[in-house]
Amino acid sequence: MRPLKSLLLSPLCFAAAACGGGPAPSVGPAPAPAPADAPYDLLIRNGMIVDGTGSPWVRGDVAIRGDRIAAVGLLRTAQARDTLDATGLVISPGWIDMLGHSEYPLLGDGRAISKITQGITSEITGEVTSVVPVNANTLRELGQDDVPWRDLDGYFRALEAARPAINLGTFVTVGSVRRYVMGDADRAPTPVELDTMRALVAAAMEDGAMGLSSGLIYAPASYASTEEVIELARVAAAYGGGYASHMRSEGDRLVEAVNEAIRIGETAGTWVQIHHLKASGRPNWGKMPQAVGAIDAARARGVDVTADQYPYPASGTGLDAIIPNWAHAGGTDSLLARLADPATRARLRAELTAGGAETNIGTSAGGPSGVMIAGVTVDSLRRYQGMRLTEMAAARGQEVVDAVFDLLLADRAETSAIYFSMSEEDIEYAMRQPWVMVGIDAGARAADSTVSGKPHPRAYGSFPRILCRYVRERGVITLPDAIRRFTSLPAQRVGLDDRGVIKEGMYADFTIFDPNTVCDRATFEEPVQVSEGIVHVIVNGVPVLRDGTPTDARPGRALRRGGTR
Missing domain, CATH: 2.30.40.10 (Urease, subunit C, domain 1)
Incomplete structure (x- = not known):
């Protein structure tokens, strides 16, 4: 998420x-x-x-x-x-x-x-983004001018000064170190950029990060190759940390994504934690035994792989996850500019309505009727909270695709949504595995x-x-x-x-x-x-x-x- x-x-x-x-x-x-x-x-x-x-x-x-x-x-x-x-x-x-x-x-x-x-x-914590490293690139995407820390030790001091009721630890993420160095560029890092990212991971590990985490479905981490992530995971491994991942796919390429996570940890020489293990999308229901089989096979050959899950048949993330990955390059401002540009909007519309249907909107949830608007930030949009996308579009008198584009524009892509995309059978199958936590x-x-x-x-x-x-x-x-x-x-x-x-x-x-x-x-x-x-x-x-x-x-x-x- x-x-x-x-x-x-x-x-x-x-x-x-x-x-x-x-x-x-x-x-x-x-x-x-x-x-x-x-x-x-x-x-x-x-x-x-x-x-x-x-x-x-x-x-x-x-x-x-x-x-x-x-x-x-x-x-x-x-x-x-x-x-x-x-x-x-x-x-x-x-x-x-x-x-x-x-x-x-x-x-x-x-x-x-x-x-x-x-x-x-x-x-x-620390899945898609992390509290470090900090510079103008990372602050911009958080909508923040500044924070009173520059390293993880500084964040921990701020946390303890704020007196939380619970304890908290964190990973350092591929997305945040990449954004710090490269912004939201959709390209491979140069050797100098990769060295800088390695140093950022090392600094966080020295201050007590649990390891490296990646949200490989979200930009800018989605632009990172497997080999790039391996290089950063090697740094975490050298400090005794592990590799955790929101995998590159939780649906059509679930098993391939599991194997990628395993390969990263195995090659880097460290343990692997797969976040919110699930089989997303009705066509993928029943794939959980294959995903579990891949993990068990890795464990049998000595790779320390575990996972976590939450016990619900729906996921939650941003509504902008519906938008194809290429349109996120450059960050939120670039995404909003593309949604406002008639030519680019027409291209996105064509991709999301291919075949004359709108099932490419909320595909994992079976289409737009399986996606519920959970939260918005603009007061005038609050009436849509709790509505399915089909209901929201009807209330606005628009086709779903245009209603989604306009909602994201009005809410600066900060709308959250719930996607009803999993089966109880897969949830229970994963839960029975002894290496699954919460x-x-x-x-x-x-x-x-x-x-x-x-x-x-x-x-x-x-x-x-x-x-x-x-x-x-x-x-x-x-x-x-x-x-x-x-x-x-x-x-x-x-x-x-x-x-x-x-x-x-x-x-x-x-x-x-x-x-x-x-x-x-x-x-x-x-x-x-x-x-x-x-x-x-x-x-x-x-x-x-x-x-x-x-x-x-x-x-x-x-x-x-x-x-x-």
Whole structure:
């Protein structure tokens, strides 16, 4: 998904005072631990501990001192300054979202309501674009004049000053380093340009990036050859980082795209993470076993390939994804100029209506009736939010193709859309694979009247939906295995060695929920609804959700690969 620029960047606040949150916490050395015989800071009593390893639950208590787990077991005589009763509840490690887009939202609203209310305590971001590198080229496409950082360490300082409720780490992306060096040019880099891009990846890795990521369906990364991406992935690999990818195709050439991702990681000598694994478009339904087979074959020969998914039969991205790739060259301003130019518009119209039909508009969703307008940035266009493209065109008295062009022009190509393009059978097949984790592909949001439009329900309900629909109701996977996919598997993937498992000495991130009632409430029609059954959420030893209510505590931290600073 390419997140909306306006959603991510308005408003920004980089210091706690600007966000109304009081003084920023120190990011220096942690205080000395309390004596071992001192009372614990927090004691979680009498829960069903599902430790994140895939093991069955056991009855027990968990004690926290500072930001770490101090003891696990039957702690009958333990004393603590604060206690949570977990009777009838599951105590799980905090859930890790392997694909979020909260790098900018957390700077403006650190509460992360849509994340904590579905049990997320940590997020990994940086898919299509990343917060670094920064220059006029990258800022222009974000619609931003400037940001108060120039490297990843500077961004992490701004993040911690903004006091987020959750932890966050990031990849550095092909799209951002390419745009920094080359703008949105549709060509191969020169040797000097490629060397500059290598240096930019190295700088981000030195500051703790998780690896290199690519959004190969989106310009300008879509203009990069496989060999170019391999060269950049080699740099990430040299620092112990991996390669993650929104692949070049998720539909007609799904298997070929899987094999390209595998080749990049295998040649670069590093692990591979395939983002939101799916078979998109009705003609491609049933291809999931072939995609899984390609991954299993790579794993059998020693290539470390894993994937993430979200549990919905619809994807979400910009409406401008409908426009052919060549028309995006040069960036947003160039795209808008082409849509406004009669000759170029006629060429685009011909491509999108080839054969006398408009099925080339929203092909993966079966045509324009399978695409819903999710969000716009211009007030006068808000009446179209929640409409299918066919309904929007009828309301405007236009053919669909012209209505889409005019909407993109009026909204400066910032319109988001939902594409109903996947089958439940493929979703379940992917979910059964032991190497698949969860990435919701959505940034942190509020859950009140300040949220406009019809955002994808995955933003509010992905993790509880798996526990409700796929564990409790349909038995696709077991509860211990679901928790493993939420916790230790993603932590292991990106090298968070001190998170993801309930064990003494680990960071105290917990999600405590009712296994009998946990469920999503967000729908495509009414998406801004928080999930139910998530009772307590603890980040770095501090409750951010207590008895189902946000506490407004903001103890989140930057996550750096391997703990680098």
